[in-house]
Amino acid sequence: MGSAGSEAEVSRADFPDGFVFGVATSAYQIEGARREGGKGDSIWDVFTEDKERVLDRSNGDVAVDHYHRYKEDIELMVSLGFSAYRFSISWARIFPDGLGEKINEQGVAFYNNLINFMIEKGIEPYATLYHWDLPNNLQKTMGGWLSDKIVECFALYAEACFANFGDRVKRWITINEPLQTAVNGYGIGVFAPGGCKGETSRCYLAAHHQILAHAAAVDVYRKKFKAAQGGEVGLVVDCEWAEPFSEKLEDQVASERRVDFQLGWYLDPIYFGDYPESMRQRVGKDLPTFSEKEREFIRDKIDFIGINHYTSRFIAHHPCPGDISFYQVQQVERLEKWNSGEPIGERCVHFLNLVYALVGMDEEDDPSATLDQVLNDTKRVGYFKGYLASVAQAIKDGADVRGYFAWSFLDNFEWAMGYTKRFGIVYVDYKNGLSRHPKASALWFSRFLKGEAAENKADTN
Structure with missing residues (x-):
């Protein structure tokens, strides 16, 4: 640090x-x-x-x-x-x-x-x-x-x-x-x-x-x-910081996507007028739309x-994670430990x-x-x-x-x-x-x- x-x-x-x-x-x-x-x-x-x-x-x-x-x-x-x-x-x-x-x-x-x-x-x-x-x-x-x-x-x-x-x-x-x-x-x-x-x-x-x-x-x-x-x-x-589990591009993108589904979900509309594109792609019609008037507002x-x-997690890409649907749609796996088994949150x-x-x-x-x-x-x-x-x-x-x-x-x-x-x-x-x-x-x-x-x-x- x-x-x-x-x-x-x-x-x-x-x-x-x-x-x-x-x-x-x-x-x-x-x-x-x-x-x-x-x-x-x-x-x-x-x-x-x-x-x-x-x-x-x-x-x-x-x-x-x-x-x-x-x-x-x-x-x-x-x-x-x-x-x-x-x-x-x-x-x-x-x-x-x-x-x-x-x-x-x-x-x-x-x-x-x-x-x-x-x-x-x-x-x-x-x-x-x-x-x-x-x-x-x-x-x-x-x-x-x-x-x-x-x-x-x-x-x-x-x-x-x-x-x-x-x-x-x-x-x-x-x-x-x-x-x-x-x-x-x-x-x-x-x-x-x-x-x-x-x-x-x-x-x-x-x-x-x-x-x-x-x-x-x-x-x-x-x-x-x-x-x-x-x-x-x-x-x-609130946001759990997402760190890529590996140097693979898919894990790097997955970690960014995970932050989109936390910070981006609320801050992108306020700063840019709409939800993150990664959410639009995955949530589809369930994600509401802002009218032009609302975007400006x-x-x-x-x-x-x-x-x-509160803590940070490793994030890996996962096409079909065994999780509740809010996390399934993100296509990420949330990991809490280093390879050594030590919890990430304290490290x-x-x-x-x-x-x-x-x-x-x-x-x-x-x-x-x-x-x-x-x-x-x-x-x-x-x-x-x-x-x-x-x-x-x-x-x-x-x-x-x-x-x-x-x-x-x-x-x-x-x-x-x-x-x-x-x-x-x-x-x-x-x-x-x-x-x-x-x-x-x-x-x-x-x-x-x-x-x-x-x-x-x-x-x-």
């Missing part, structure tokens, strides 16, 4: 002044308070009522109770040295029915209190408008992201957020990981709203409407709020890109020229482990060190990366995996009052941010 790639050497000084270090969460995963503050049900509230859909039969009704404990959580962020917090707003707290006609003042008040407390404590707010928790009424009445009517609903919701919070929030994210909503939510059905029965063709329609909704929100901001508020609106996409509707990255990290990066790793919940054991997450420490070293090197190589957010600040409800996976740098004790305990990774970050990581590297190796 170059000179900055040594885990022992990476430090805050390797990053330019003004580089943002933050943590991230999402509303459904941490807030709880399902039936408080006038909130309506989201698709995840309803999805988890069928307990068979979640590995440990759990839900986010209480989650980690951030709704009531946000001050404690923000103060913990401050004590660790972070300067930014990427949180998401629950659409169903602002408009319980999702329609944008009657605003829920209690929901507005909650986020005003949260944002004001963050700013009071010196934390910069980065607000995500949509992190998968669609108001259930929109799913029930119009089919959610499968309907073109949702574009206007999302624009109305975005406008309400800009109007109520935009005097303080200057960095907006429209949609987080739209690929996951499209594929896992509407294509495979393992995420809310479910019920898809493997009809993966629907994922392309859901994605199409997310792109149009994103553009509509940016358009509203630029026309009505940009001049007075001076903020920026971006999109956060979506073009350049973005101020920054965020990328959520090699690639970053593109992107503005904000979010990185995280999970670990299994171990009910038999002691508190000291679960707090000693040395593997995650090494993971963050490696990523930060790669980001620092990418910046030296000319990449325009301006921020890094650790996922996640807290252990939380991890979607279909429930509470069996822990991504947090802060341990939440689910059995003892949801008490918070910084893990070794949080303490390493704290030393890193305060310029002490190099001196203390021996403590976490």
Whole structure:
């Protein structure tokens, strides 16, 4: 990874002044308070009522109770040295029915209190408008992201957020990981709203409407709020970096195609007005088309890109991969290990020229482990060190990366995996009052941010 790639050497000084270090969460995963503050049900509230859909039969009704404990959580962020917090707003707290006609003042008040407390404590707010928790009424009445009517609903919701919070929030994210909503939510059905029965063709329609909704929100901001508020609106996409498995041309092309089906799916329309040609060739009539008016409308509707990255894979061409249809159509085989058998994710990290990066790793919940054991997450420490070293090197190589957010600040409800996976740098004790305990990774970050990581590297190796 170059000179900055040594885990022992990476430090805050390797990053330019003004580089943002933050943590991230999402509303459904941490807030709880399902039936408080006038909130309506989201698709995840309803999805988890069928307990068979979640590995440990759990839900986010209480989650980690951030709704009531946000001050404690923000103060913990401050004590660790972070300067930014990427949180998401629950659409169903602002408009319980999702329609944008009657605003829920209690929901507005909650986020005003949260944002004001963050700013009071010196934390910069980065607000995500949509992190998968669609108001259930929109799913029930119009089919959610499968309907073109949702574009206007999302624009109305975005406008309400800009109007109520935009005097303080200057960095907006429209949609987080739209690929996951499209594929896992509407294509495979393992995420809310479910019920898809493997009809993966629907994922392309859901994605199409997310792109149009994103553009509509940016358009509203630029026309009505940009001049007075001076903020920026971006999109956060997720991508597993694809490395060719061999030097064969077919594997090189396959790896490019794999990235097309992740980044290109959402970014090509915004930058070039249409989907990647490799998708057009393989998806055919299932891939929607943009009208000329829509092409012009979506073009350049973005101020920054965020990328959520968890791991990298080798990609080999495969004419008939034994996988679900979304991957079959790509004609790729996804490999996670080097020839030696070592996992690729811990060996090699690639970053593109992107503005904000979010990185995280999970670990299994171990009910038999002691508190000291679960707090000693040395593997995650090494993971963050490696990523930060790669980001620092990418910046030296000319990449325009301006921020890094650790996922996640807290252990939380991890979607279909429930509470069996822990991504947090802060341990939440689910059995003892949801008490918070910084893990070794949080303490390493704290030393890193305060310029002490190099001196203390021996403590976490």
